Amino acid sequence: MLVVENLQLKLNGNSIINGLDLHVGKGEIHGILGENGTGKTTLANLIMGTNSYRPTGGRIIFEGEDIAGLSVSERAKKGITLAWQEPARVEGLTVKDYLSLSAKNGGADQIERYLLMVGMEPKQYMDRDIDATLSGGERKRIEMASVLAMRPKLAILDEPDSGIDIVALPLLLNGIMEMNRQGSSVLLITHSEKVTEIAHRVSVLCAGKIINSGAPLETNQWFKNNCLTCPHINEPAH
Amino acid sequence: MIRYSVEEEYKGMISAYEKAGGDKSVLESKDIAKLVVHENKVLANDSIKGLKIDTEETENGVRVNFTVEKGTKVPRPVHLCFGLLPKEGLQEIIMKVDAQDDSEVSVVAHCIFPNAVKVIHKMDADINIGNNAKFDYKETHYHGEDGGIEVIPKAKVNVGKGGVWQSTFSLSQGLVGRLDYDVEVFCQEKAVAELVVKVYGRGSDDIKILEKIHLDGRGARGMAKSRLVLSDKARAEVRGETYGNAPYARGHVDCMELVNGTEAVARAIPIVEVTDDTAKVTHEAAIGSIDRKQLETLMARGLDENEAVDVIVKGILKS
Numbered sequence A: 001m002l003v004v005e006n007l008q009l010k011l012n013g014n015s016i017i018n019g020l021d022l023h024v025g026k027g028e029i030h031g032i033l034g035e036n037g038t039g040k041t042t043l044a045n046l047i048m049g050t051n052s053y054r055p056t057g058g059r060i061i062f063e064g065e066d067i068a069g070l071s072v073s074e075r076a077k078k079g080i081t082l083a084w085q086e087p088a089r090v091e092g093l094t095v096k097d098y099l100s101l102s103a104k105n106g107g108a109d110q111i112e113r114y115l116l117m118v119g120m121e122p123k124q125y126m127d128r129d130i131d132a133t134l135s136g137g138e139r140k141r142i143e144m145a146s147v148l149a150m151r152p153k154l155a156i157l158d159e160p161d162s163g164i165d166i167v168a169l170p171l172l173l174n175g176i177m178e179m180n181r182q183g184s185s186v187l188l189i190t191h192s193e194k195v196t197e198i199a200h201r202v203s204v205l206c207a208g209k210i211i212n213s214g215a216p217l218e219t220n221q222w223f224k225n226n227c228l229t230c231p232h233i234n235e236p237a238h
Numbered sequence B: 001m002i003r004y005s006v007e008e009e010y011k012g013m014i015s016a017y018e019k020a021g022g023d024k025s026v027l028e029s030k031d032i033a034k035l036v037v038h039e040n041k042v043l044a045n046d047s048i049k050g051l052k053i054d055t056e057e058t059e060n061g062v063r064v065n066f067t068v069e070k071g072t073k074v075p076r077p078v079h080l081c082f083g084l085l086p087k088e089g090l091q092e093i094i095m096k097v098d099a100q101d102d103s104e105v106s107v108v109a110h111c112i113f114p115n116a117v118k119v120i121h122k123m124d125a126d127i128n129i130g131n132n133a134k135f136d137y138k139e140t141h142y143h144g145e146d147g148g149i150e151v152i153p154k155a156k157v158n159v160g161k162g163g164v165w166q167s168t169f170s171l172s173q174g175l176v177g178r179l180d181y182d183v184e185v186f187c188q189e190k191a192v193a194e195l196v197v198k199v200y201g202r203g204s205d206d207i208k209i210l211e212k213i214h215l216d217g218r219g220a221r222g223m224a225k226s227r228l229v230l231s232d233k234a235r236a237e238v239r240g241e242t243y244g245n246a247p248y249a250r251g252h253v254d255c256m257e258l259v260n261g262t263e264a265v266a267r268a269i270p271i272v273e274v275t276d277d278t279a280k281v282t283h284e285a286a287i288g289s290i291d292r293k294q295l296e297t298l299m300a301r302g303l304d305e306n307e308a309v310d311v312i313v314k315g316i317l318k319s
């Protein structure tokens, strides 16, 4: 479904992504584990085409087609979407309207269900604006709900767990698994090996490169043993 | 010029009003106070107890005396509908409002010019809000896509002791054309004035806004707020002026203009002046572009860039 080959990105002379290879299969939840500053958000931006990021080398192939030159809208229309680590606030746009426009390709009647899936009471939130009055965690959950509503082929989730409390986290993880059962592949980006327990496969990111990849149990453990104590953050791979 | 029959005009106005998103049953109900004017003809005028709308047709428009009698609390919004259906013409509305002491009313005005190619719509209002009276005025414009229209609303408002004047002027459907909006409010003791203007300029729209508030009475409060979004080659100049002339007067000027693209031009000129040392008037003015991340958030859900811009603009002009 998604093949990333020898991806490179230089920003202001710094190599942020350094020959990254990644393969996300159809129907797969693929976890990306990485410490702060290893390039997780940058990778998400490159795949979605956001933040005006264009690779300085390598290829991004989605369903057999190189998408690296396409606009954000074009990629979304092919079925890719992104839930931001820090989602934007939009003054005057209600939760209901945001979810309905996400669900444009069917399922508009189900938007209440998507809110329930992330543990939010529709009555309480449907008419709220997604502006600064929502708490950080509420905004993140709505972001998740809008991705669920879109029923994408590939959902890139950038730290869906950050800012989410321990009561809501299991709900959110359930939501991700449910979305996956309904046919979405997921690129699950996080720095928590608890979250990647729901993945089918996990890759470890360090200094803009995948340095290990495998089954969740072993890879999560490997990450704990090697990365949590690693002093070389942002240095070339070891 | 083609003249319409009164019946045709009324039908035409109602259908234009409906197309613009209005609720037609409001204009057909006899229990709701209303005034419908096409060109210089009064097509409907229903008053209710305590509220009088007197009209006189002039050569190019209508003279309106709008009176809310002392102590009258009008239960449902009063509807005003002004419009011109032909491509060319001039409509001048001369309005005198007398909201007497302790009265309360909310007025919803629709100004409809769907076919304008060479149209001028002028409104001159002389408004008096009595002591402890409350007047809420919302005016929404519906223009066509030609932009051949000039809209020139001018109002002087005096707000008596403890009175409240709230107005919202919205023009975001169709092209603006040329807009010269000029409202000046004088607030007496403890009076409140809240002015809001929301405009979406596109094409070669030319927009001038002046909101001026004089806080002349002790404890008077004023707020002049404007929200503009400009695309294409639209240009706008917004002046928000507030004068704190009395003890404990409080005022705020808030202009926000968003520019989409490289050719639109926005200017914001806030002027605040205080002549009493216990008065306080603040201002904020921001001119910026549409937030990239907001755009991308919507684009990542499958919207095209201009659809995403529309959603963001609607949100800004709503709040």
Ligand SMILES: Nc1ncnc2c1ncn2[C@@H]1O[C@H](COP(=O)(O)OP(=O)(O)OP(=O)(O)O)[C@@H](O)[C@H]1O
Residues within 6 Å of the ligand: A011, A012, A014, A016, A034, A035, A036, A037, A038, A039, A040, A041, A042, A043, A085, A191, A234
């Ligand atoms: N425009 C830029 N110029 C130079 N360096 C940049 C630029 N943008 C990002 N970086 C650097 O790239 C690295 C990767 O950033 P990125 O945001 O992808 O990290 P991350 O893995 O998502 O971190 P976190 O866990 O904190 O979200 C960081 O060291 C960051 O400082």
Ligand SMILES: [Mg+2]
Residues within 6 Å of the ligand: A040, A041, A042, A085, A158
């Ligand atoms: Mg990040």
